[in-house]
Amino acid sequence: MxxxxxxxxxxxxxxxxxxxxxxxxxxxxxxxxxxxxxxxxxxxxxxxxxxxxxxxxxxxxxxxxxxxxxxxxxxxxxxxxxxxxxxxxxxxxxxxxxxxxxxxxxxxxxxxxxxxxxxxxxxxxxxxxxxxxxxxxxxxxxxxxxIEDKTPKTIAETVASTIGVGKVTSPWRTVTVLGLLAGAYIGFGGLLSTSVTFDMNAVVGIGLTKFMAGAAFSLGLMLVVIAGAELFTGNNLMISSVLTKDITFIDMIKRWGVVYLANLAGSILIALILLLSGLWKTGNGALGAAAVNVAVAKVSLGFGEALVRGVGCNWLVCLAVWMALASSQTIGKIFAIFFPIMGFVAIGFEHCVANMYFIPAGIFLHHWADSPAIAAVTTDNLTWFAFLWKNLLPVTIGNIIGGGVFVGMSYWGAYLRPAKAPKPV
The missing domain is CATH 3.40.50.2300 (Response regulator)
Structure with a gap:
């Protein structure tokens, strides 16, 4: 040189x-x-x-x-x-x-x-x-x-050596604010999803309703990736930075903890906005009843069911983030995000940050919304304990496996794993 x-x-x-x-x-x-x-x-x-x-x-x-x-x-x-x-x-x-x-x-x-x-x-x-x-x-x-998009190998290198390291070295205040925003953005996606589908099922059937729910929910990750925010499920890709030894496992866990709690706060904020804004009254309370039914369905899952659904969800979510990094243009990022996110929602997989909005929203409406439509919903198992133990815990574990193992570790193994030294002859 x-x-x-x-x-x-x-x-x-x-x-x-x-x-x-x-x-x-x-x-x-x-x-x-x-x-x-x-x-x-x-x-x-x-x-x-x-x-x-x-x-x-x-x-x-x-x-x-x-x-x-x-x-x-x-x-x-x-x-x-x-x-x-x-x-x-x-x-x-x-x-x-x-x-x-x-x-x-x-x-x-x-x-x-x-x-x-x-x-x-x-x-x-x-x-x-x-x-x-x-x-x-x-x-x-x-x-x-x-305009050329980036290859999978280039993305793997960028995620491990640049993005993962950048997340660990970011100021705590910055990470917290961006975590709050990510939780709110996912909450916006959840609110839009319920708002456009709460009365569709009787007209177009379950399949098309689930497709439209997923299409609307994709707004959340588009806001996270394009506007810029820190989402726990996307941060599961930091595992590749640990495997390349660019960051330590402890540093990754610390950042995950901060982002996870910030995501929870941001998601609950949107749940409170739904309650306090009176938007749940749409359709004589039908929107609110639909939100409560979504929450009840989520806390009614078995622990194993919720965990496996979490695996499938974040496998697709992290692939959406991965493909968005490949694109050089905003429109490319939008298409890269739309299909995997639409897919995981339409399939019925579970996302821990989305559920930080959906289930608290149902609990808030169940306790404080005065509506005959909401009162008619059976909510015996809709409690904070059920939210944390029966849904959030297994879904979070599943999300870590789906994003960390099936995307982060897989691409590390494919492109970044050091070659074994040849055995001496």
Whole structure:
């Protein structure tokens, strides 16, 4: 790397100086600046093999700087730095032109490893681009190239080494707020699902009603992934980061706990909104009665049934997150999310965060909504104990198995598991 040049754009002097020392030792000729405008000018006037750019700088959005760097110096390898990591931000940085993403604080070994991996990825993409160009020339066809989605192997690497690490290093306050939002977003999906299907069954039958319930519920994960939030079931993919030893098992469990409780609070908030807004009165209380019936059905499941339904659910949910990461455009993310989420709801699988909305909503309406339609529903087993023991516990266990084992561990085994050393002859 002795002939390579690097530009570092960051408003923190300590980050600039430390990175300058690290990469000077690696053989780079390093140029630093705290001014994003100057950084863009330097990138326009001179070529840099690698550009490190901070996400948050006074007066500038680092995402826009990255996009502009991609225009002015498309041959450079751009790596995003951020002290406020999230799945949405990592995805957005990659979409804007960054080759990789690293979260503050980082060690010299971590930042050099990310840069080396980004350089290799850039070289790999260039080789693929050359191959495609030669193929086009050879066939004398000149189609307009589309935006490439990421391969499963690239997603596996991103989930394990970037997203999982970013979640562990995010500030606790950020994780809590994003967890609350995720719980609320899933609650919105649940409320919409009940609102559009509460009177459909008698008209179109069970099958189409379940399909429409799933289609409406997909709103929840779309909001989580595209708007940005921390969802416990999606975070089950962090298991791959533990397996690659990028994070520890204890750190993962701590973050799961924070996100799980925050999801619960956000979901209950939407359940209270349903109660206090009076929306349950729709159809002379039929909407409220439908919400209570959903809750009763969920707490009436056997422990084993709920657990297995939880496995199937999060297998599909984590695949939805996985495919959304593959897409480079918002419309692609929407389609990637819609079908798996519609599928798990229509099939009848169980999602622990969704049930943090559905069952408390039924309990609240049972106790405090004054409606003959709700009073007519048999609710003998609709209690907080039944919610926690008969549904939330087994469904949560099942969700961890479905997302962590069948998606996180499976793709780790397929793409990231270290090859065994050959036996000596």
């Amino acid at each position: 002795s002939s390579q040049r690097m530009l570092i754009i960051d408003d923190e002097e300590i980050v600039l100086r430390s990175c300058q020392r690290v990469f000077a030792d690696e053989g780079f000729s390093v140029v630093i600046t705290q001014n994003p405008a100057e950084g863009l000018r330097l990138a326009s006037e001179s070529f840099f093999d690698v550009i490190l750019c901070d996400w948050k700088m006074p007066g500038f959005d680092g995402m826009d700087v990255v996009a502009e760097l991609d225009k002015r110096s498309p041959e450079s390898v751009v790596v995003m730095i951020s002290g406020f990591p999230s799945v949405g931000r990592a995805t957005e940085a990659l979409k804007r032109g960054a080759m990789d993403y690293v979260s503050k604080p980082f060690t010299p070994e971590e930042i050099t490893a990310v840069v080396q991996k980004a350089v290799q990825r850039k070289l790999s993409e260039e080789k693929k681009a050359i191959g495609r160009f030669e193929k086009i020339i050879g066939s004398l066809q000149f189609p307009v190239p589309g």
